[in-house]
Amino acid sequence: MIRNLFDFLVFPGFLTAIFVGLLTGGIDRVVTARIQWRKGPPLFQNFIDIIKLSAKEIIIPAGARFTFLLSPFFGLLAVSLAAAIIGRALINPLESFLGDVIVILYLLGIPAIALIIGASSSRNPLASVGASREMKLMLAYELPFIISLITVIVKSKGALHLGSIINYQVNNGANLYSFSGALAFICMLLCAHAKLGFVPFDVAEAEQEIMAGAMIEYSGLALALFKLTKAVLLYLLPLFLIGLFWFTNANLFVFIGKFLVIIVLFVLIKNTNPRLRIDQAIKFFWGPVTICALAGLGLAILGY
Amino acid sequence: MMFKVDPLSIFIAAGVIFFSIATFIYSFGFMREHPRRRGYYFYLILTSLVSLATALTNNLILFAGLWGFLGLTLYLLININGEIAVPAAKKTLIIIGGTDALMLLGIAMVYSLSGSWQMDKIKLDFTTAPSIFAYIFILCAAFAKAGAMPFHTWVPDCAQNSPGPVAAFLPASLDKLLGIYLIVRLTFGMFKMSAGLSLIFMVLGAVTILSAVMMALVQHDLKRLLGYHAVSQVGYMILGLASANPIGIAGALFHMANNAIYKSCLFFCAANVEKKAGSQDLDKLGGLAKFMPVTYISALIASLAISGVPPFNGFFSKWMIYQGVIIKAREVGPAAGSVVLICLVAAMFGSALTLASFVKLLHAVFLGVLPSSLENKKIEEKGMGMKIVPLFLALLCLLSGIFAYKIPFKYLFVGAELKYPGIWNASLASLLIGLGLFIGLVIFRLKQIRPVFRQEQAYVGGEPAPRDETRVSGTQFYETIKQFGPLKGIYLRAEAGVFDIYEQGKNLTFAIGKFLQYLHNGVLPTYLVWTLLGMLGLFLVLVR
Numbered sequence: 001m002i003r004n005l006f007d008f009l010v011f012p013g014f015l016t017a018i019f020v021g022l023l024t025g026g027i028d029r030v031v032t033a034r035i036q037w038r039k040g041p042p043l044f045q046n047f048i049d050i051i052k053l054s055a056k057e058i059i060i061p062a063g064a065r066f067t068f069l070l071s072p073f074f075g076l077l078a079v080s081l082a083a084a085i086i087g088r089a090l091i092n093p094l095e096s097f098l099g100d101v102i103v104i105l106y107l108l109g110i111p112a113i114a115l116i117i118g119a120s121s122s123r124n125p126l127a128s129v130g131a132s133r134e135m136k137l138m139l140a141y142e143l144p145f146i147i148s149l150i151t152v153i154v155k156s157k158g159a160l161h162l163g164s165i166i167n168y169q170v171n172n173g174a175n176l177y178s179f180s181g182a183l184a185f186i187c188m189l190l191c192a193h194a195k196l197g198f199v200p201f202d203v204a205e206a207e208q209e210i211m212a213g214a215m216i217e218y219s220g221l222a223l224a225l226f227k228l229t230k231a232v233l234l235y236l237l238p239l240f241l242i243g244l245f246w247f248t249n250a251n252l253f254v255f256i257g258k259f260l261v262i263i264v265l266f267v268l269i270k271n272t273n274p275r276l277r278i279d280q281a282i283k284f285f286w287g288p289v290t291i292c293a294l295a296g297l298g299l300a301i302l303g304y
Numbered sequence: 305m306m307f308k309v310d311p312l313s314i315f316i317a318a319g320v321i322f323f324s325i326a327t328f329i330y331s332f333g334f335m336r337e338h339p340r341r342r343g344y345y346f347y348l349i350l351t352s353l354v355s356l357a358t359a360l361t362n363n364l365i366l367f368a369g370l371w372g373f374l375g376l377t378l379y380l381l382i383n384i385n386g387e388i389a390v391p392a393a394k395k396t397l398i399i400i401g402g403t404d405a406l407m408l409l410g411i412a413m414v415y416s417l418s419g420s421w422q423m424d425k426i427k428l429d430f431t432t433a434p435s436i437f438a439y440i441f442i443l444c445a446a447f448a449k450a451g452a453m454p455f456h457t458w459v460p461d462c463a464q465n466s467p468g469p470v471a472a473f474l475p476a477s478l479d480k481l482l483g484i485y486l487i488v489r490l491t492f493g494m495f496k497m498s499a500g501l502s503l504i505f506m507v508l509g510a511v512t513i514l515s516a517v518m519m520a521l522v523q524h525d526l527k528r529l530l531g532y533h534a535v536s537q538v539g540y541m542i543l544g545l546a547s548a549n550p551i552g553i554a555g556a557l558f559h560m561a562n563n564a565i566y567k568s569c570l571f572f573c574a575a576n577v578e579k580k581a582g583s584q585d586l587d588k589l590g591g592l593a594k595f596m597p598v599t600y601i602s603a604l605i606a607s608l609a610i611s612g613v614p615p616f617n618g619f620f621s622k623w624m625i626y627q628g629v630i631i632k633a634r635e636v637g638p639a640a641g642s643v644v645l646i647c648l649v650a651a652m653f654g655s656a657l658t659l660a661s662f663v664k665l666l667h668a669v670f671l672g673v674l675p676s677s678l679e680n681k682k683i684e685e686k687g688m689g690m691k692i693v694p695l696f697l698a699l700l701c702l703l704s705g706i707f708a709y710k711i712p713f714k715y716l717f718v719g720a721e722l723k724y725p726g727i728w729n730a731s732l733a734s735l736l737i738g739l740g741l742f743i744g745l746v747i748f749r750l751k752q753i754r755p756v757f758r759q760e761q762a763y764v765g766g767e768p769a770p771r772d773e774t775r776v777s778g779t780q781f782y783e784t785i786k787q788f789g790p791l792k793g794i795y796l797r798a799e800a801g802v803f804d805i806y807e808q809g810k811n812l813t814f815a816i817g818k819f820l821q822y823l824h825n826g827v828l829p830t831y832l833v834w835t836l837l838g839m840l841g842l843f844l845v846l847v848r
Contacts, residue, residue: 004732004736005736005739008736008739008740009740009743014740057758058758059758059759059760060758060759060760061759061760061761061762062759062760062761062762067593067604067671073741073744074737074741076744077737077740077741077744078737080740081733081736081737081740084736096727097727097729098727098728098729098732098733099614099726099727099728099729099733100726100727100728101726102623102626102627102726102728103614103623103726103727103728105652106612106613106614106619107614109613109656109659110613113608113613113659113663116663117604117663117666117671120663120666120667120671120672120778121593121671122762123591123671123672123673123762124762124764125673125762125764125775125776126764127762128667128672128776128778129776131663131667132776132778132780132781132782135659135660135663135664135781136660136781136782136784136785138656138659138660139656139657139660139785142653142656143649143653143656146649146652146653146656147649150645150648150649150652153630154633154645157634158630158631158633158634158725160627160630160725160726160727161726161727217762221748278784279784279787279788282784282785282788283788283789286788297642297645298642301638301641301642301645302638
C-alpha cells in the first residue's frame with residue numbers, strides 16, 4: 001500500500017509528473033519565444049506561476065460553490081493516477097498495476113470533464129461557451145484517438161495491458177516502424193495535441209475571443225490546479241505515445257531523446273498554426289484524421 | 305413444470321423486486337396528490353407480480369400470456385398522465401402488441417419444431433428456414449421490450465409523456481431486464497448462437513448505440529433525452545451478448561443491472577425536477593443545483609456512471625464488454641474482425657457522446673444560470689422518498705463500480721471460466737483518489753485560506769450582464785454537430801420520423817387505406833367495371 005501511494009503521489013505519479021510537466025512547459029515557452037524572436041521567460045517560470053497563483057485569493061462567482069472548487073481536484077487526481085499507471089508500466093512492463101489501456105483512455109478523459117463541469121458551474125456565459133467548445137473538441141478528437149488505440153491493440157495481438165504492448169514491441173520492434181503504426185502515431189499525436197489544448201485547438205480557452213472561456217472565473221489555487229493538470233498531461237501524453245508506439249530497449253538518454261522529439265513536434269505544430277474555429281476543428285478530426293486512423297486500422301488488420 | 309429457478313432467473317427476479325420497491329418508496333412522495341393514484345398503485349403491483357412470474361416461468365404459453373399482460377399494464381400506466389400521454393400510450397401499445405403477436409407466431413413455430421413447451425427442453429439451431437423465422441419473430445418481441453433498434457421508437461415517447469416514476473420503472477429498469485432476459489434465454493438456451501448471427505447482433509448493437517445517442521444529443525426535453533439514452537444503452541448489452549464469450553455475456557448482464565440502476569436514478573431525478581420546477585423543457589431550466597442539492601448529486605453520479613467514467617459501475621461493465629468484443633475480433637477472420645472492431649470503435653465513441661449529452665443535461669438543468677421565470681417560484685426538495693431513492697441508487701452506482709470485481713459472475717451464467725484479459729483494480733484506484741483528495745483538502749485547510757470565500761458576480765467584459773439575455777441554457781451546445789456536413793441530412797430525416805418503424809408502418813397503412821378509399825368512391829359505373837373485370841379474371845382462371 002505504501003508503495004502504491006508512493007507511486008501515485010511521488011514517482012512516477014504526481015510530484016514527478018508536475019515537476020517534469022512544468023519544466024517541459026518552460027522549455028516550450030522558451031523555444032516558442034525563440035521562434036518568435038523574443039527572449040522569453042526563464043526556464044522555471046511555470047513553477048513561479050504556480051507558486052504565485054496558490055498564494056492568491058480564490059474568488060468564487062456568486063451562487064457556485066462545491067462543484068466549482070472540487071472539479072479541478074478530480075481532474076488533477078485522475079491524471080496523476082494515469083501518470084502512475086503509465087510510468088510504472090514503462091519502468092517494469094511485466095508488472096500489472098491498476099489498469100490497462102482502456103482504463104487509461106477513460107482516465108485521460110476526466111480532466112476535460114472536470115474542466116467542463118467546473119466551467120458549467122461558474123455561471124458565466126463565456127464559461128458556458130468554453131465548456132461547450134471543450135466538449136465538442138473532445139468529441140472530435142476522441143474518435144480518431146480510440147481508433148488509433150485499437151490499432152495498437154490489434155498490432156500487439158489483442159494485448160490490453162500497456163505492459164504487454166511494451167513487451168511486444170521489445171520482442172518484435174517498435175510499432176512506429178510500420179505503416180499502420182506510423183499512421184496511428186500521427187493521428188494520436190494530433191489528438192494528444194488537442195487534448196493539451198494547444199494552438200490550433202485552443203478553442204475552449206481562446207483568450208482573445210472568450211477570455212480564457214472555461215477558466216474565466218477561476219482564480220488562485222483552483223486555477224493553479226488546472227495549470228497543474230495541463231502540466232501532468234504534458235508529461236504523460238508523450239510517455240503514453242512512447243509506450244504505445246516507440247518503445248525499444250535502450251538506455252535512459254534515448255528515452256529522454258524520444259520524449260523531447262515528441263515535445264518538439266508539439267511545439268512546432270503549436271507555433272506554425274493559427275487557431276481553428278470549433279467547427280473547423282471538428283471537420284478536421286472527423287474528416288482527414290479519422291480517415292487516416294481508419295486506414296491505419298485496416299493496415300493493422302491486414303498485418304502491415 | 306411451470307416454473308424453473310436458475311441463477312439467471314433469480315438474478316432477474318431479484319432485480320424486479322428491488323426496482324419495484326424503489327419505485328414504490330419513490331411514488332409515495334411523487335404521487336401523493338395525484339387524482340389517479342389508486343389505479344396507479346394497482347397497476348404498479350400488478351406489473352411487479354406479473355414481471356416476477358415472467359422471469360421465473362419455464363412454460364412458453366404462460367410466458368407469452370404474462371408477456372402480453374405486461375404490455376397492457378404498460379399502456380395503462382402511461383395513460384395515468386392523462387391527455388398528453390394518449391398518443392405515446394397508443395404508439396407503445398401498437399409496437400409492443402404487434403411484436404407480441406409475432407412472438408406468439410414464433411412460439412407456435414417453436415412448438416411445432418421441437419414438440420415441447422418447456423423452455424429448458426427446447427434445443428434448436430438455424431439449419432431450417434422455419435427455425436430461423438421462429439427465432440426472428442420471438443426476437444422482435446424481446447427487442448421491442450428492451451427498446452433496441454428498430455423497435456425502439458416507443459421508448460422516447462413513453463419516457464417523455466408518462467409520469468416520472470413510470471419511466472423509471474418500466475422502460476428504464478423492468479422492461480430492460482425482461483427484454484435482455486428473453487434475448488439470453490432465446491439465444492443461448494433455446495437456440496444456439498451462430499457466427500453470422502453474432503455479427504448481425506454486433507452491427508445492430510453498434511447502430512443502436514450511435515444513432516440513439518446522436519438523437520439524445522439534440523433533444524430539448526429532459527425525459528425524452530433520457531429516453532434516447534435508455535435505447536442507446538441497450539446497444540451495449542446486445543454488443544456484449546453478441547461477443548458470445550463468458551466475459552462479454554457477463555459484461556452485458558452486469559451492464560443490464562447497472563443500466564437499470566443509473567437510468568432509474570436519472571429518471572427519478574428528472575421526475576424531481578419536473579415536480580419541483582414545473583417543467584421538463586431544458587430551455588426553461590437552469591441553476592437548480594443550489595435548490596435541489598440531493599437531486600443534483602444523484603444526477604451527477606448517475607450521469608458519470610452512464611458515461612462510463614471510472615470508478616463507477618458503468619465503466620466496469622462497459623470495460624468487460626469491450627474485452628469480450630476484442631476477444632471476439634481475434635477469433636474471427638480479418639474480414640469479420642474488421643467489422644467487429646468498427647463496432648468496438650462505435651461503442652467506445654458512443655460513451656464519449658453519452659458524456660457530451662449528459663454534460664448538456666447537467667448544464668441545462670442543474671448548473672448554468674437560473675432563468676428569471678423560476679426566480680419567484682419556491683423550489684425546494686421535499687419528501688423523504690423522493691430524496692432517499694435517487695441518492696441510494698447513486699450510492700449503489702459507486703459501490704457496485706468499486707467492488708464489481710468481487711461479484712461472482714461465474715454463477716450468473718453457465719459457461720467457461722471468466723478470465724479478464726485486462727486489469728482494472730477499481731478499489732485501489734478509488735482508494736488512491738480518495739487519499740489524494742483528502743491530502744489535497746488538508747493542504748487547502750492548512751493554508752488557512754479564508755473560511756468564507758469571497759463571492760463576486762460573474763465577469764462578462766466588465767459590464768453587468770442582463771441575466772436572461774446572456775444566459776446560455778446548454779440546449780444549443782451541439783448545434784455545430786447538427787450542422788456538420790453528412791449528419792445534417794440524417795438529423796433532418798430522423799426528426800421527420802423517417803427511421804421510425806411506427807411512423808413508416810402508419811404511412812404504409814394509410815397508403816393502403818388511401819388506395820382502397822380511391823377505389824371506393826361511390827360511383828356506380830366504377831364498381832360495375834371492377835365487377836366485370838373480376839368476373840373476367842375468374843373466367844380466365846377457371847376456363848384455362
